[in-house]
Structure formats: C-alpha cells, structure tokens
Amino acid sequence: MNQFQYVRATKPQAAIEAVAKDANARFIAGGTNLVDLMKRGVMTPQKLVDINRLDFRKIERQNNGLRIGALALNSTVADDKQVRERQPLLALALNAGASPQLRNMATVGGNMLQRTRCAYFYDVTMPCNKRQPGTGCGALEGINRMHAIFGFSDKCIAVHPSDMSVALVALDATVQVSGPKGNRSIPFADFHRLPGDTPEKDTNLEPGELITAVDVPDGPFTKHVHYQKVRERASYAFALLSVAAALDIENGTIKAARLAMGGVAHKPWRLTAAEQVLVGKPATEETFRQAATVAMQGAKSFKHNEYKLRLGPNAIVQALKTAAAA
C-alpha cells in the first residue's frame, strides 16, 4: 500500500478544507471500501482525513421526515425503530447488504460513495477508464456478466453496487452536503451520475464536498414494501440485480407506487414510467407484469449479461407481489 499522511478531523470545516485544497486527499469513514481499494492499489490517496469524530451520527425526526447522519452506521440505521416504522424499505435494503460485521463499520455516506465492483476496475493490470481514464474499458469486450443494461456508454458499462442507494432513490431522499462554497442539497436521483465520457466521476459531488446527512421524507410506504435481491448465494454477496418496491394499496387498488432497480446501471435506477403504470390499477400479477414490461424498455445486454433481460422483469414482479402481500 502507498504511504499516506493521516489526519483526524474534529470540525467539519477543517475536514472540508483539507480535502478541497489537496487533490490527493480523501475522507475516510468506515474504511470498508477505501481500505480495500488502497490495499489493491486501485486508490492511492496521499492523505486521509478521518471524519469519524464529526457529529454526524444521529438519526432525527425533522420536518416531515427523517434526517440520517452521514456517519450513522448501516447496522444502526437498519435497526433504528423510527427507520423500521417509517421507512421499512430502507431497513430491508441495508440488511441485504454485506455482512453484520461490515454493516457495523460501513457508514451511510460511505455506502453511497462505494465504488463499482467491476473486476477490471479492481485489477490494476487491466484497462479501465474509470480507474485510469483513457486506457479503455476492459469489460466492454471482456467479461461483462455483472454489468449494466441501462444508461451505459462506450466508455464504461459498470454498475453501482450499493443496496441502500436503491431504496433511497425510490424513497425520494435528499443528500445534504457541505463544501468549500457552503451547503447544498442534492436530490438522490441526481447524486450518482451516468458514465458518459467521464466514467471516473461516479457522482456529482464536487472536490472537498462532505456528505453530512440524508433526508428521507415521510410517505405512505410503511407496510407494502419489499427489497428483492438476486445473488449467487443466500447472503454476503453483491446483487446480480435487485428491486426496491413500495406500494400504497387501498381496497385492492394501488394509490401510489415506488420502484427502483440495482445492479443494472451506473447509478441506482428509478423506474418512474413503470410506477405510473401501477397507479390506479388493481394490485394483481397482471398489473405487475405490465409495469415490468414498461420498466425494461430500452434495456440492452452485452455478451455475458443477457440473463438480466429476463431476470429483471421477473424480479420486478416478484418484488411487487411480495410487497403487496406484506
């Protein structure tokens, strides 16, 4: 591992300044992604700013929603009483990720900023535009079984691996950030980006910007929710594909719906057109199939991930059926 300078921040402003003025500096929270990538030489920061002492761990009620501190642990959020009552979809998605030990370390901010698990990105002897712009995309003509079916470019076809983020995009969350130019809010759907010509940028965060909290607005999705994660073993594995589904059902009719997919794009993939298909219809398998068909419009596969074109709609129907029955 490369050598680096380590500093512990006790004030947000000091942390922000330290990272903003040094292109080779990075924040470190739980470390579960950054330490992994540093051990492999994929990320080589020269300075680490430890933000664990900052006061961003609380989960609080605030105007019509929950404010979840960026340093709240994944396990704390998943077990939190208010989260379980008001946003059970978020708790389900969090518990579907990683392992109990990792969730005890991983923070909300770090989870959103975890990098892709594309094997070429992880292997420094391989070409990868995301790790080293201009070297080419190894996955495009290579092994692309895990890769995107939506929103990719010829520069990068990687997917975002976070489970939590799939729930947050479905729940219309907002990311609170603090940076060298002050504070701003970013709607969750605009936080991550598509690769385009600059796959090295995963998000719209500016250099030095620190995530301080995520706001999740109250909604009617307290009962009929499900997080369907399809993976190669029952637990402790990344998603091949996942679906976050939330329904508000009255007398058998769908009044409101939220739907998003993971493992299909460079960002958590909200399915608004499919949601519109669901609203006003009976909560039946036929309706769910219609929504799934709309959801998959425009999907395109590569050599090894064609299975996602069939797995996708089936997982959507399964998620909606389970949510409706919950």
Next chain:
Amino acid sequence: MATNHEPDVPANHNENRRTFLKQSSLLTALALVPGPVVSAAEAKLDERVAEAIEQIPLSLKVNGKKLKLKVEPRTTLLDLLRENLNLTGTKKGCDYGQCGACTVHVDGQRVNSCLSFAVMHEGQEITTIEGLADGDKLHPMQEAFVKHDGFQCGYCTPGQIMSAVACVREGHAGSEGEIREYMSGNICRCGAYTNIVAAIQDVKSGGQKV
C-alpha cells in the same frame, strides 16, 4: 480466489484467458505506468512521504489492558494485533473483508479488523478471542463450540466465536434462519456450519450471560 465478492470471476478459465488476452497490448502499456511512490518522488514530494511514514501515537485498550503505542498509519487493526501485539488468535483469511476470520469487537461491536486502520481506533476498546475467557474458565460460547464440534481445521474459529457472541448479544439468534443470516459474515471452508449453529442455539437457550 473465485468468490463472488471478487466480482465476476468467470468459471470458464479458457474463455477468461482469451477475453483478457484481447487487451494484451493495453496491458503492456499499463505495466509501465509508474507507481504512486515513484510519481510522488518525481513530483518532489519527498518531504510529504517522510511525514507520511511517521509513527502516530495511539492509545487503545486491548482485552482490558490500556496500551500506549506508536503505529504507522498504514497498519490495519488486524496487523497491529497480530504483528505488533502478538495476539495471533485473530486470523487473517482474505484480508479484504470477505471471510470474517479477523472478527474482533470494537467497543462491543463486531467488526472486520482487516478493513480499518489501527489509528482510526484511538481511545477505543478492542476485544479479541484471547480476551474472551475469564482466566482459565472458557467463555460459554467457547465451551459450546468444543461441545458441538463447531470446527474442523479451526482457522475460522476465533472469528466465528467472536461473531457468535455478538450475534447472541445483538438479539439476532432467535431462530436457526436468523442465526444463519447473521453469521453469514463468517465463512468456514471446512463447512462446520451445522455444528456452529447448534453451538449458538445451545448458548442462546442455555440463558448464560454472554
């Protein structure tokens, strides 16, 4: 190692090789890219590198003992325990958060010690497998693992036991299914899972203080 955390390691090695070889020209180019240390030196960053290898003071409590240490920032908590403190009960399986062999408790919570730097734990309390027994008296979970043969080669066992104790304390040992889910962060290559679950159920139903 082909685990599914190492994303996408294909089963078909020949195909794998062929596909990878398609990029062989790019590979050669990449091999010449200087490493971070070289580029740091070129950019006249000697001063910063010197600063970086500085040893940082660190106060920790390990298995009840207060320690004042000096560590290099790159040292993981796992390496600190094994290499610097000679507490080799905690094992290094994968070193990438994928197996659970390195599980210890930090302020009572189970974590993978291979994925954090020791310096991030200033002022915290670490418990390893060596700190679980009360003198010569084994912890109930250790006794249960012996009684139920919860291991074969034993390499994963310290991590399994640390995780199992936390699993019961957290209240995640309510059923066999719940135990299996909440113990899924600990891989056992020997496949002692059935007996591990039995040991945890025994401790849970025994009602002893864990």
